[in-house]
Amino acid sequence: MVDLHVNPELFALVPEPTKEDFAALKKSIEANGQHNPIIVWKDPVSSKDFIIDGHSRYETCKQLKIEPIIEYKQFDNWLVAMKFAVQVNSNRRHLSAIQKVELALREIEIEGKIAKERQKSTLPKKGEKGFQKSVPNGMHTGNTCEIVSKKTGLSSRTVARLKRILDDGTDELKRDVASGKKTAASAERLIKLEQIHTNPISLPEGKFKIILCDVPYKYDFEGEGAPNYPTLSEEEIIKLKDQHGRPITDLFATDAIIFFWAPFPKLEDALRIIHAWGFSYKTGIVWSKEKEGISQQGTGHYVVATCETILIATKGKPGIPLPKNRPLGILRAPRTNTHSQKPDITRHWIEKMYPNEKYLELFARETAKGWTAWGNQLDFPKITKPVIKKGILDYLER
Template sequence: MSVARQIKPKPSKLEQQKALLGGASYEDHEAATLFPLMSDDRFAELVESIRANGLIHEIVIHDGKILDGRNRYRACVEAGVEPRFRDFVGDPFTYAWSANGQRRDLVLEQRAVIFVMATKKSEEWKTRQAEIAAEANRKRSEKTKAQHAVSNPRAGETKSGVPTTCGTTKPASAEPKDKNTSATEKAAASGTNRGAIERAERLVKADPALAAKVAAGEVKPTAAHRQLKKAEVEQKVKELPDGKFRVIYADPPWAYNDTREGLGAGDGQTVDRASTAAKNHYPTMTMAELKELDVKSLAADDSVLFCWATFPLLPEQLEVVKAWGFKYKTAFVWDKDRGTFGHYHTAEAELLLVCTRGSCTPDADKREAQVQRHPRGEHSRKPDAIREMIDRLYPHGPRVELFRRGEAPDGWVIWGAEAEEAEAA
């Protein structure tokens, strides 16, 4: 009769560490964790090197924790080699940066984030040490005064019996010396550049947890900055006052200088020569009237305007946009598939101007095609797909559609004479 052999479970890494070190194990110091661990491939190479050659560089300990040599420590455990240690006394964050700051596996933006975090932690550490020293000095001063008072009760009095104030100890300054170091100096010290340092400081201040993920190599710097920007946008949107809109979509009722009479059909088709005039389809407004509209009062400090425009009136339409407080940036083109007869060509396209006030680039990472191809509908009606595109580009914030004909779309407010007529209907 065979007896099943008991299989002893493999000890965990922590158990292996304790066995190797006689029951002791070491945690990682906070300064060391600012840097990412080695990749699996590089760690495997380190294990083989230590197994073959032993540990060459000692592992540095500060306050009972590993300050430098986390990878070497783990490799020793893996290789079954007893590690050697030495203590470090001083600023652990400055030491960690000096030992690891120029690692070749760190990308520039990641290096900048680690440098900013290490510098911040170093300043905090120095402040704590200064406070501890000041408190120790205060206690020593009080103890000396108490002892002196016991041995000489009248030593602290003048002839009139009034106590003197001599012997007051001024606490040590807790202000770090390098607080006002410029971004250029920090860039030189970190081996990066000014832009990387400024972006890193912004990230560390706004989202320390996200910055730590960048430092550890868990999140790419570009992805982190995009995430931070989105968070900032969402916060700004939350703080918008009532009646202020971040997204404005306008289809102004432009008044043209002609009735389009006298135009013949260039393709042999019959054309209603008056039907193409805008005033025959909706009440139009002159440029002066449009400029007088108080669109500024609707716009948030950081907002975007999508405004429909036409090629013949483009210079004047850009002036209207400017009067509303927006700056022209670019334009989308609506390809209508089929056109109407014009003075110089068949009019097959229309422009959607993109204009901003303050800073208002798209929230979405994906960009839309500049030429949007959608079949034309009834006169002046714009494709719903365009508004859906705007929603994709700017999913955050209150939005208003000016000169809307019909009911308000989901998530939008409508404004203007046409909107009032729609609501009254």
């Protein structure tokens, strides 16, 4: 049998077949023979015959003791040979979406190296006139995700999600996505969760008297429909520290009041967190999720959820609002299409209760005028604020 060589760098460029795929290939070649030739290039430097495409076919032929069918091709150098190998594998239909993105990213990287080499060859030598001004043929410009999107036919959002998995995910997670065991969305959520645990963002400077808080509760059942943001257990929320080791409780002034969102299934958790942070529960507000007077139905195991609560708790002596500034105990406002987003009007209620204070929103999704916002989702695409109609503002003045 002809002796062919494997270049480790080139071999690592393309995804290895699964055991099932390799077994199917072996069975096919054993029954029907080898149809596609093994592409080989004779490296002019070493004079060795290297496999450019067809590593699995070559291994199968060796195991079956069959003389392989070989086709020699000429390439200018190893970079061009690698680009050919990536392009050939990119056109194979059995690749998963993440494998297509991985190959496209590698192709872009190789093209960049080829372009640099070409540019070096066109630059004027010492003592010569002229300068290479144009971008060499083959060099891509523009956003990487958009380029990969065009190469693979996937959306830019999907490419960005898969690129994050390739950059930050474990090998096991990548395999799970490639095999379909996990969706790209759930894999990305796991990465976000791991990153918030290992490198929580810095807490804001100073101490705050007025706090609005919407913690990312971890529920008992978090499947594929779980929220697309990192959730935390009760203990993780209580003991949360930023990357500098500063505890979240360091944000609270000696005299402070907290408005703490608590869905009914998480009331006990919310109360334990509040107490662990040094606050004492006082009262609460119910958010009735209504649109044009009709309740908006959510999910629930015992009842259909239409409400959430805001627990109000104090630390020290923050004072109580003037009678004219006290809101009703029920907030009637529609929910948005964004999972867990709370009514923007809540901040206006708090500002009226405690005017001209230093306000802090914990686990925020967006920034608001006059408020210090802290939360890992602030780096994500900005959520469009709902329009507050004049009728609602009139309601605040009651």
